Amino acid sequence: MDDPELEEIRRKIAELKIEHRDLDDVIARLTERQPFDQIQLQRLKKRKLLLKDQISQLESQMLPDIIA
DSSP: OOHHHHHHHHHHHHHHHHHHHHHHHHHHHHHHSSSOOHHHHHHHHHHHHHHHHHHHHHHHHHSOOOOO
16 A cells, blocks of 8 residues: 555545544533434444444454454
C-alpha cells in the first residue's frame, strides 16, 4: 500500500474517531435528561458500534500482510 492510500485511511480513521467521540457526548447528554427517548438512545449506540467496526476494519487494512 502506498503513502497516499495510507494517508487517506488515516484521515478517514481520524474522522470516524471524532464522530465516535461526539456520539459519546450526545449519548451522555441524552441520558442526563429524564425521561429520555430509549429508541433514539438505541440508534445512537448502534451508530457508535458501527463506527467502531469501521475504525477497526480500516486499522486492520493498515497492517502489513504476514505470510505464515
